[in-house]
Amino acid sequence: MNFDPANYVLILNPAEVFPLGLTFKMGYDGLALVMVLLTNAVISIILLANWNRNISSNARFTGLVLLMQCALLGLFTSLDGILFYTFWELTLIPIFLILYWFGKQDNNRALFKFFLYTLLGSLMMLLSFIGLAYFSPNFSYFQLVQANFDGKAVEAAMIMGGILFAFAVKIPLFPFHTWQAPTYTNAPMAGTMLLSALMLKMALYGMIKWMIPIGFEGLVYLKWPVITLGGIGIVYGAIIAMKQKDLKTLFAYASISHLGLIAAGIMLFTVSAIEASMVQIINHSIVAVALFLCAGIIEDRLNTRNIDDLGGIAKVAPHFGFWFAVMTFISVSVPFTAGFIGEFVLIKELFTAHWVIGITAASTLVFGAVYMLRAYQGSMFGPTKVTVFKDLTWNEYAVFGILTVAAVGFGLYPQIIIDFIKPSIKFTQELMAGDLTFTK
């Protein structure tokens, strides 16, 4: 296949500009292609993981998952500000309905909180896009990246701040995370997987692809605040996770911790930090699917996720015990897994930026091991409280197998991702610097 990651493949490229500055450009570069492939792979894995559950034979559920995939693919391939916003909002509809129809029945409060919080973020992003219209002739991605702020760094930072707000809610960064845990615990397994493995990645992708290139003049104002929030998130999420009894809540807070690291790394916007972030994004998708599948399996068989009620499962279901252990190791980033590469390079980059944040970021390695091993040990070993536990079914074996192969594969040979990312980032940086006049 002749794909040049340094250049754009334009799927849709109308020559004219429509009213409102709409251009309807769609296309992908290496970065977007990685996300597209990730989306398709993860959606398939999620459907595979739900194979034996009632939910998967429900036409509405499958339809909504496919709608979700459509919205995500649109988001990753859109090269027009309004189109990006449209797909961003469109993802909200299927996930909302999945959470509402297939989640716990009495979850309206959490659901409203999730929807309105996200919508507030999106509206701030919309404000930013409206403001951007004053700096750019139209909403084409290339025009937006080359938008001329004439040194008005404060305006650029405000525009960037609006976009950041939307992403910060979705990631979620430290003070914007309150919707996450209740939403995760009330959601069905597939919903949690979609949210965690794909929807959060939209925000990280948006930061790399849209937010920083567009408002680069304003980065000086936002770089350290966001890195600080990321750092707080790393420690805060980990500490809360250590005290959790509910497996899903624990994984939700662990995810705040992991994503804080990625967000902080992205804000550095160096080539190697972005590469490592992308590796880590893929790794987190793997980990999220894996861990929420483990939690889902436990909940399915025992109707509880509370660590206190669990114990000794490994004796009854040794295969599950083994695979849960593998997944735990992947999530604590042992060497030879993708997480090892990602976290290490990110920590190194953050350390280069400032030693305090470097040390804070490095604490994730220790904390991660603490809460993950506690979760594993508490549920799998210890006093035997569980006597009946159906071991894994074929599709669960398959999911665990695929995920392990992926994690180890990317851990041994991360270059396969980096080859896609690096030229794209270089290209974007040249585009921002105005070194090349790209008017496609």
Added chain:
Amino acid sequence: MLKKSELTLAVTSIGIIGGFISMFLMNDYESIFSTYAGLTFSRTQQMFALLAIGLTLLAVLMGYVYYKEEDEHTADYYGLILFSLTGALCLIGFSNMFMFFLGLEILSIPIYVLVGIQKGNSLASEASVKYFFTGSFATAIMLFGIALIYGSTGSFDLNEIRMAIDMGMSHSPMLNIGVLMMMAAFMFKVGAVPFHFWGPDVYQGSSNAVMAYMASVVKLAALFAFVHLFNFTFNQLTPFVSGLVLFAIIVSLFLGYISALKQTSFRRMMAYSSIANTGFALFAVLNQQFGEASLWIFMIGYACSTVALVTINMIVEKDTDELTNWKGIGYSNPLIGITLVISLLSMSGIPPFTGFFGKYLLLSSAFANYLPFVVLAIIASLIGAYLYLRLMVLSLSREGEGQKIKMTAIQALVLVLCLAGVLGGWLVLLIK
């Protein structure tokens, strides 16, 4: 043999569709009235007229289920609605204060009757009387305003008034008071705060079809006249007007949405939500350049969603229009479910539906000059989103599984047409 009511429906529909087609094909409407310049249709006005005719068709189709019961009086309903449409078209095409006033009256008087047409219903009588008295009062104020404007500028013609203002009349107190009075009357007609009190009662008292007609066509025509007059004729007075309009916008938005949250009756809720949406639409008054075009896009989204929701209310309504009737209807009937979700999302301003583009156009033009108000409007629209989301959650509840919902073919047709409007209305942006 056709029943009388069926025949009336057929004739009315054919007439409206014929009107729509001839309006669509008309390239130069001005030449028809070569000796009278009071009624002209520019391209924009033609677009508004088409929208008004299309929405009337929806209201007529909706009303059929309702009025076919009274075979003797079906024609009354259609006749009155067609008269009212005539008024709406005058109100859209006016270029003269005389024609404007004529249009306003032809639009309003049939509505007073239509609201009270269910004679047995005491709420309807109350609504009718209330609407008639307050409406006549507003008309009187409007007339007084026109008289004052005439007194200060010496003309009824919009162009001449504009020229007089351009020549330095803009500080004349008489003119300003006249404009203020017109504005007050307009605020009444479109139902903006602080002249909104009639809204909930009148909406609750009238039948579904009349309510849909009032919320779509009447509002559209009055808003267009408002925007047209203030952007075109009184454009020199914008600094003087803008403060008041901004006040009305913000108060309408917050009061409308917050009051709507407390309602248990569907129609009262829609009345308050329509007050809030009027607040959004009034942003068009402050936008000289694209005000009318933005209003068009906004109104097609708003009107189609409203008509769709009212139709659904008509389908599920039992004895009362309590919101509890809505429980689970979207889950048990896919057509209702899809229409409802898309209408509500469009009203909350979520892309890619027409409502989003309307709000986007209105807010983006106000962004440069009135940024704080745009931010307030966005916060208000979040409250609105909560309101619509609650309704969506209620009607998508899984408890509705297996519930049987009776729907006639005409109602389904109305829903499909509304859905097309909400989904595709914004595509007009691309061809213009």
